[in-house]
Amino acid sequence: xxxxxxxxxxxxxxxxxxxxxxxxxxxxxxxxxxxxxxxxxxxxxxxxxxxxxxxxxxxxxxxxxxxxxxxxxxxxxxxxxxxxxxxxxxxxxxxxxxxxxxxxxxxxxxxxxxxxxxxxxxxxxxxxxxxxxxxxxx
Amino acid sequence: xxxxxxxxxxxxxxxxxxxxxxxxxxxxxxxxxxxxxxxxxxxxxxxxxxxxxxxxxxxxxxxxxxxxxxxxxxxxxxxxxxxxxxxxxxxxxxxxxxxxxxxxxxxxxxxxxxxxxxxxxxxxxxxxxxxxxxxxxx
Numbered sequence: 108x109x110x111x112x113x114x115x116x117x118x119x120x121x122x123x124x125x126x127x128x129x130x131x132x133x134x135x136x137x138x139x140x141x142x143x144x145x146x147x148x149x150x151x152x153x154x155x156x157x158x159x160x161x162x163x164x165x166x167x168x169x170x171x172x173x174x175x176x177x178x179x180x181x182x183x184x185x186x187x188x189x190x191x192x193x194x195x196x197x198x199x200x201x202x203x204x205x206x207x208x209x210x211x212x213x214x215x216x217x218x219x220x221x222x223x224x225x226x227x228x229x230x231x232x233x234x235x236x237x238x239x240x241x242x243x244x245x
Numbered sequence: 246x247x248x249x250x251x252x253x254x255x256x257x258x259x260x261x262x263x264x265x266x267x268x269x270x271x272x273x274x275x276x277x278x279x280x281x282x283x284x285x286x287x288x289x290x291x292x293x294x295x296x297x298x299x300x301x302x303x304x305x306x307x308x309x310x311x312x313x314x315x316x317x318x319x320x321x322x323x324x325x326x327x328x329x330x331x332x333x334x335x336x337x338x339x340x341x342x343x344x345x346x347x348x349x350x351x352x353x354x355x356x357x358x359x360x361x362x363x364x365x366x367x368x369x370x371x372x373x374x375x376x377x378x379x380x381x382x383x
Binding site for chain 1: 261262264267271273274276278308310318321327371
């Protein structure tokens with residue numbers, strides 16, 4: 108079983124959403140759906156926009172261990188990337204992924220204190236397809 | 246913000262898949278999609294079929310902390326349930342949720358040693374809708 112990087116990138120783009128997970132104060136995994144990453148460098152680095160005040164940001168600030176998951180319901184093919192999530196609030200990064208229309212969520216614009224960036228860096232991946240799975244370094 | 250149990254049950258049934266998470270040996274969250282629960286008691290107890298040999302079963306045997314997540318892509322409404330996952334291999338439970346056609350996955354039938362049951366018991370839930378969230382005991 109194998110899959111090309113291009114096929115993984117196609118799976119991510121076609122997914123329409125991201126599933127991100129963190130570990131809470133009591134050691135339980137916590138999972139939620141988010142929009143697709145705003146920016147991506149291969150399958151190594153992913154940038155998401157989110158609310159600084161969110162529970163997830165609070166969890167990642169205490170424990171950066173994370174996974175992100177993309178899944179195609181039609182083919183039951185999924186890709187899990189495990190790594191670390193950084194919470195970034197510097198203006199350079201916030202400006203880099205800001206898009207027109209984001210003021211709908213962050214009324215004060217790129218300097219809105221409730222707007223921040225989650226930067227995920229993958230260490231390994233696990234691919235699920237054809238009812239089997241395989242782990243690789245990223 | 247609130248939602249009825251009936252509305253949560255409708256969300257789960259309409260989702261078409263389950264997202265389940267565990268914590269691996271290194272403390273990282275691990276997430277994957279699975280089929281919908283084979284059996285459910287309200288929003289408290291969920292039964293899934295899976296392979297005894299799977300990585301996820303190995304993780305839950307060491308650390309039962311889990312979450313399951315159901316998500317409606319159209320409305321961006323999601324429900325996360327946090328609790329414990331038990332790995333059950335007793336014949337009574339395996340028979341209870343066995344269905345015709347499962348021999349496609351477990352060739353030896355209900356006694357197949359690679360067929361087991363994951364029983365999830367929720368302790369709390371977190372509801373995501375309208376770009377906000379709310380936590381409740383289950």
